Amino acid sequence: MTDKLKLYADIVGWDVIDQLHQLVTPLKGIRVVHVNSTREGGGVAEILNKLVPLKRELGIDVTWEVITGKEEFFKCTKSFHNALQGNKVEVPESLLKAYEQTNAENAEKLRSTLETADIVFIHDPQPVPLLTFCPDRKGKWIWRCHIDVSRPYRAVWKYLRNFIEHYDASVFSLSSFARPLPHTQYLIPPSIDPLSEKNRELDEREIHTIVSELGIDLSRQIMLQVSRYDRFKDPVGVIHAYRLTKKFIPTLQLVLAGGEATDDPESRTVLDEVRIAANEDEDIHILLLPADAHRTINALQRAADVVLQKSIREGFGLTVTEAMWKGKPVIGGDTGGIRIQVVNHHTGFLVKAPEGAALRARYLLFHRDKLQEMGRKARTFVKDNFLLTRHLREYLTMMVSLTHGGGDRIVLG
C-alpha cells in the first residue's frame, strides 16, 4: 500500500481502497491511454491530472496524451462545444477540414501508442476522429463526453456521431446526456480529489493572507463564482444576482474567479462583457487567475459566504463539488449535472434566474445556522458520491466489464 493510498484511506476508509485493488486485479498487465486536448485549464484536464496518477498508484500502466492543434482547430471544437450544448451553430466546411486534418496529423504521432493500447479513453469531441485514423487498433475505445449533450444542435451531433458510433462504449455524466448510440453508454459523474492543492485543508491564517492579497475584504460578506469566462456559466447573470442581493446587504462583495483554458478562444470576449457589466463597481472583483492558482481557488472557496454556479448549461460543475466539500451550500443553475450535485434545499438551492439566485443568497446570508447545516450536509454528500475514489471505482468497473465481459453482474475477490 503506497503512502498516497493511505491518505485516501484516511478520508474514505480502507474498504473503499480494498475495492479498488480488487477491481485492478483482473486488469493487471493492460495498457491504458487517455487522450484530450489540453494539459491544463478546465475540468477535463483537472480530472485527468488526478485520475491518471491514482490509476498508476494502483499498478495500472496508464499514459495521458494531449493532441495539439492550431487556431482553426480550436475554433472548430469551440463551435462544436457550443452546438452540442444546444446553440444553433453552423460550422463552416473549412473548419471541419481543419478539424479532421488536425486529428489525422495527431494520429500520425500517436498511432503506435493508440493502436497497441488495450483501452483508449478519448475525452470530449476534440480528439474523436482519432479512431478513424487508427485502423489497426487492438483495444477497446471509449468516448468520454464531459459536456451536456442533452439537446444538441442536430447538424453538429450528426457529424460527430459518424465518428462516435464506431467506439466500443461511451461515458456520460448524466442519463439525460446519453444519446441513441449502438454501444453501451455508462453513466459516471466526475469527481474531485480531496488531497489536491485545490481541496486540501487550509488554515485560517493562510486563507486570510491569500484572500487579502487579492484586495478582498474578509470582514465583509463574499459571494463567489469560480468558473471560466464562458457564456454558459452566465457570469453576467451572477453580477445581476449580486446587485439584487446588495440592495439588502450593502456590504456584500462579489468575486468572479476564472482563468483561461488554452482550448477556449471565446473566453477573452466574455471577460470583456463581464467587465462592462461590472461597470467599475469596486466591490466586484474580477479575477483572471493562472491555471495553476489552485491554492488561491481553495482559499476563496473557504472564505466565501455564498457560492454560486449559475450556469445555464453544465455538464458537471467541478467547482460546485469543490465548494460543497469545503462545507458550503451552493446556489446552482437548475441544469445538467448541477441537478445531481445540488440536492435542492439540502445541499444548496437550484435556481433558474438571477432573481432566484439573489433570493437564495439573501436567505443564506440572513440564516447563518441554516447555511452551516446545509454546508455540513453538502460535505457528507460529496464524501459519499463525488470523490475521486468513487469515480475510479466506476471507471475500473467499466474497464473490467469491457475487457472481461460479465453481463449484469461482476463478482470479484
Place this chain on the structure above:
Amino acid sequence: MAKGRIKHEPFEIKDCALAAIATGKSAQNLKEIRNIIQMVDPGSIYHHFWGGLLRTGFDDPEYNNDFASWARHALHDKVLAERLGMIDPTEFPDLEELRRELVDIIEERLDASEVIPWCEPDEQFHFITSQIVVFNTNKVIKKPRELMNVIPAMSPGSIFYHFIDARRRTFGNIDDFRAWLYGFDKLYLDLIYLFSTIDPFFSPLTELRQQITDLITKYFGENVS
C-alpha cells in the same frame, strides 16, 4: 421454501456497488413510458425500483420508485403517482409480473385521460439499467450469533447485496440471512420468521441495517444460540 440447502456453510460478507448504464430510451409522455416499460430490459425495471436505495438521501423519499416520482414531478399527476407509489415490488414473484402491474396501472390512467399527460423536454424519464459489482470483504462468520457483531458494521452496499439483491439470487426470493439460516435445519425458524417481517422497501439502507441489528440483538439477547 429454501430448505435442503448445503448445511452450515460459512456466511461470506460481500459488498457491492451499482454501475449505471443508460439504455438510450426516454419518455416524454405517459404513452411513451408505457411503451418502453413493455419492452425495456428487466434490469431497468429493477434499477428504477431498487437502485434508489443506494443513492444518498436526506429524508424519506416521497415515493419509493422512480416511476411514481416522475408521475408526480414531471407529469404533475398526483393520482397516478400515488397508485404507482403503492406498488410493492416484493409482492411480485418476478420482474415480468412487476412489469405487467406497472403497465396495467399506466394503461388504466391512460384510459381515463382525455389527453395524454406529457412533460417538459428536460423532465423526460430516462431509462437506466445497472451492472452490479460484488466485492469480497474477507469477513466470514460461521455461527448465526456472530451476525450481532458484523451487521452493525456493514456498509450500505453490504446491506443492499445481502438483503435486497439476494432476492434475485436465492431460491424462494429471500434475503441471504434467511437463506443461510435455513441451512441450520429448524434451529432458527423463529429468527427466520423475524427476518421475514422486515419490509425492505420503505427504509433507507442505514435504517434497514438498524432494524436488522435491533432484531438480531433482541433475538440473541433472549435466546441461547
